Amino acid sequence: MKVTISDVAKLAGVSTATVSHTINHTRYVSEETRDRVMHAIAELGYTPDASARSFRTGKKRTIGFIVPDISNKFFATLVETLEEYLAQRDYHLVIANTKENMDREETNIRLLSAGLVDGLLVASTMEEFDRFDQLIPAAFPVVLVDRVFPVKKYGSVSVSNFQPIYRSVCRLAGKGDRRVGFIGGPERLSTTQERLSAYRQAVADCGLADEELLVQYGDFKDNSTLRCLDALLQQQCDGLIVANGLMATEIIMYLQQKGIQIGNGIDLVSFIDYNSSFNEVYANAMDSIVQPVDELGRAAGEQILRRIEEPESPVVEQVLSSTYHPHTMPISWNHSDR
Amino acid sequence: MKVTISDVAKLAGVSTATVSHTINHTRYVSEETRDRVMHAIAELGYTPDASARSFRTGKKRTIGFIVPDISNKFFATLVETLEEYLAQRDYHLVIANTKENMDREETNIRLLSAGLVDGLLVASTMEEFDRFDQLIPAAFPVVLVDRVFPVKKYGSVSVSNFQPIYRSVCRLAGKGDRRVGFIGGPERLSTTQERLSAYRQAVADCGLADEELLVQYGDFKDNSTLRCLDALLQQQCDGLIVANGLMATEIIMYLQQKGIQIGNGIDLVSFIDYNSSFNEVYANAMDSIVQPVDELGRAAGEQILRRIEEPESPVVEQVLSSTYHPHTMPISWNHSDR
DNA sequence: CTGAAAGCGCTTACAG
DNA sequence: CTGAAAGCGCTTACAG
Known part of the structure; x- marks a missing residue:
């Protein structure tokens, strides 16, 4: 059956305390004793039981x-x-x-x-x-x-993400955009809140269009991303902040599908998940915000x-x-x- | 300190066995006793220790x-x-x-x-x-x-994936493609092996170009995907089997970047990860193989x-x-x- | 330098 | 219907 520390102790002719200590290097053990213990362990194929150990030590x-x-x-x-x-x-x-x-x-x-x-x-x-x-x-x-x-x-x-978002909105403004839309995740999340407040502040500071309909929340379900995008396109946005990496891929694909050119038909600033190949490929067409995952x-x-x-x-x-x-x-x- | 089963037993005026049994519904306990136990548990805020339990039961x-x-x-x-x-x-x-x-x-x-x-x-x-x-x-x-x-x-x-890959190669052949390239994951994996053998068999059966250089292995590192793609483009492929979902996104992006049109400049058959938005967006331009994750x-x-x-x-x-x-x-x- | 023994918090035959 | 008690496999003061 299961090999326990007692089996090892018995075979090595020592106490379980000594076996425990040689395994864990937790008190001095003479070289000779250590050898005997190690041999017994090898012979029996003993592995300490993690469950017992964690129960004991907490x-x-x-x-x-x-x-x-x-x-x-x-x-x-x-x-x-x-x-x-x-x-x-x-x-x-x-x-x-x-x-x-x-x-x-x-x-x-x-x-x-x-x-x-x-x-x-x-x-x-x-x-x-x-x-x-x-x-x-x-x-x-x-x-x-x-x-x-x-x-x-x-x-x-x-x-x-306050600073990056604030700055990106300002840059869109500097580029001449007047109607910048915002797509974020669920409203209740602290992350969404912070991103939104950066957007709002920049929109106010730069004198951009400040309308409730320019802000859309996705919930990662069904095709909420497409709904958000359509809502914003209907608002005649010339710029778009996608404040969520998960939605970024979808937005890009949908824009492409609709034949709207990024950086031309619409300016895009988007969260990009680390390591994504989008990073390289779209580096020339859009601004990106990368989180230090x-x-x-x-x-x-x-x-x-x-x-x-x-x-x-x-x-x-x-x-x-x-x-x-x-x-x-x-x-x-x-x-x-x- | 930590509340244990004994504390509960003491407060309820029963044995630990009874407490254990009422918690686990593992033998009959009179309604009255059960009530006393439950109250004691609530009063002390007792939670059974998962560690002790799993140690004991194994x-x-x-x-x-x-x-x-x-x-x-x-x-x-x-x-x-x-x-x-x-x-x-x-x-x-x-x-x-x-x-x-x-x-x-x-x-x-x-x-x-x-x-x-x-x-x-x-x-x-x-x-x-x-x-x-x-x-x-x-x-x-x-x-x-x-x-x-x-x-x-x-x-x-x-x-x-044998059948889907075999069939997809045949369809490319039926469409007139002669040089179909294959991009797979690491060669040692059983999944890569199976996919490759389906490809090879179909290539042979359909009389397509059968050249060593038409098969490329990626290793998910650096930009191995791009290297694979370039190698195959150099081979003048008119069709491409991307036998790995991870590489699919990249391949599509790269093709786009290079201005090669999918379904026109090159035919694409690709593994697509479940739930990916690629699924919908490219459904009209390429064949896809979806694994039942x-x-x-x-x-x-x-x-x-x-x-x-x-x-x-x-x-x-x-x-x-x-x-x-x-x-x-x-x-x-x-x-x-x- | 090492051992005897308590005890971590449960579950579960055994007994009544 | 319920209790007394052994024991799961370790670690760790305590003692010598």
């Missing part, structure tokens, strides 16, 4: 990540960098997909925080802080990722491990910045920039 | 998934459907990303099978079966996903749970089929199909 070396949509490239990449960061430090990653559904988020937070993971990373789809807050057991390590709450109780790592993943990993290993360390609210890539400009207005 | 209710590349839409979607299937059955999903690296796969299989999960789903990047086989502890539940080995020791769920995820979940819950059940090798979507044809050759 440490699972596992982090949970509550994601709104794994198949969204942004989150998929986040999962990837996070997994890499954690694996290097001998931590595992459990993921739970909420599909932007609050009830699923609730269930998952409950399940994972009940002794399954040492800490939780959450990109919450919740609207009210209180509902979220109630789910978290006292002193349980939690770090918010990408999406934050107004109340700053938990540590967080997020991305600010890799840094986001690393920072999130770093913060959650710190909360776990040093519970008393201060709660930090970390904000990274996206980078703005104006497209390669025609010589004629090369000067207007910077 | 069941973790967790499945591990070894993925070659999470940020690849195909696998991301697979993870998504899998997570959903498992969550419905109260199982969790741990993922490990190997980045197509055999050493990372080895490490991850070792770690996860050492008591962290009840079973393992693997989309292996390994070439030799033996190396893989050695890593799996005796009788440990394993199901291969998407990629299989010639030796049929483990259960598997994979997708056959959702079914794949469900079938994988089903099989691994069966292996865990009924270890003696027969090892099955499940093969799903992709669907072939010929593009909407010009009337002129509406007859040649079927």
Whole structure:
């Protein structure tokens, strides 16, 4: 049957304490004893039981990540960098997909925080802080990722897109556009809110058309992206801010399909998911905003491990910045920039 | 401190056995006793410790998934459907990303099978079966996903693309193409092999140009996709089979960039990732092959749970089929199909 | 330099 | 209808 530490101890003629210590290098063991133990381990093909170990120590070396949509490239990449960061430090990653559904988020937070993971990373789809807050057991390590709450109780790592969006709108204005439309994700998300407020401020500052119908929210479902686009085209937009990487691909395809030329028929500023081939191909036709997903993943990993290993360390609210890539400009207005 | 089952038992004035049984509905408990227990639980805010429970029962209710590349839409979607299937059955999903690296796969299989999960789903990047086989502890539940080995020791769920590819090549031939190029993923993968053999067989049967240079392998790194495409364009291909969803987007973008029109300058047959907007937009210009990712995820979940819950059940090798979507044809050759 | 033994928080025969 | 108690496989003070 299963080989346990006692079997090893017996075969090596030592105590289980000694076996444990030689495996974990946790106290001095004479060379001779160590050899005997190692041989016994090899002979029996012993592997310490991770389950027993984590039960005993209370440490699972596992982090949970509550994601709104794994198949969204942004989150998929986040999962990837996070997994890499954690694996290097001998931590595992459990993921739970909420599909932007609050009830699923609730269930998952409950399940994972009940002794399954040492800490939780959450990109919450919740609207009210209180509902979220109630789910978290006292002193349980939690770090918010990408999406934050107004109340700053938990540590967080997020991305600010204010400056890039503000600037991109100004540039469209400088180029002569008067009606700039905005397409964002679900209105309730902090990310959407911040992006929208940057847009609004720039629109006001630059004296652009400021109409309710120039702002459209997608919900990632059905063909909401196409609906948003059509609504804005009907508004005779000459510029478009696509404030969401998931929708970017679709918008570009639809524009193409409709025979509207990017950078000519309409000016486009769009979030672009890291590593996307769009990046290179459309670099000359549109402005892009790229979020630092890799840094986001690393920072999130770093913060959650710190909360776990040093519970008393201060709660930090970390904000990274996206980078703005104006497209390669025609010589004629090369000067207007910077 | 932590509230345990004993605290609840004490407060309710019953034994821990009774508390355990009322929680798990595992033997009859009188209504009165049950009430007392439930109240005690509520009063103390007790949550059973998942770690202790799984240690005791030996069941973790967790499945591990070894993925070659999470940020690849195909696998991301697979993870998504899998997570959903498992969550419905109260199982969790741990993922490990190997980045197509055999050493990372080895490490991850070792770690996860050492008591962290009840079973393992693997989309292996390994070439030799033996190396893989050695890593799996005796009788440990394993199901291969998407990629299989010639030796049929483990259960598997994979997708056959033979028929769709064969047929698509024939249709290109029927349309008059003579030089059809093939772009696939890494040569060592079983999926690439199968796709290639369908291509080769069709090329031979239809009497198309059969040249080594018409077959190109990408490795998902650097700009290998562009290199493949350029190599094939240099071969004067009039048709192109892109046998990998990841490369499809790039190929389309590059062709567009080069000003080569799909369906006119070159005929394209391409794998398309499920849910991609390409699907709709290019439906009229190219043939597409869509893999049943959702079914794949469900079938994988089903099989691994069966292996865990009924270890003696027969090892099955499940093969799903992709669907072939010929593009909407010009009337002129509406007859040649079927 | 090493061992005997308690104990982490549950579940589950066994007994009544 | 319920309880007393063993035990899952480790780690870790405590003791020598």
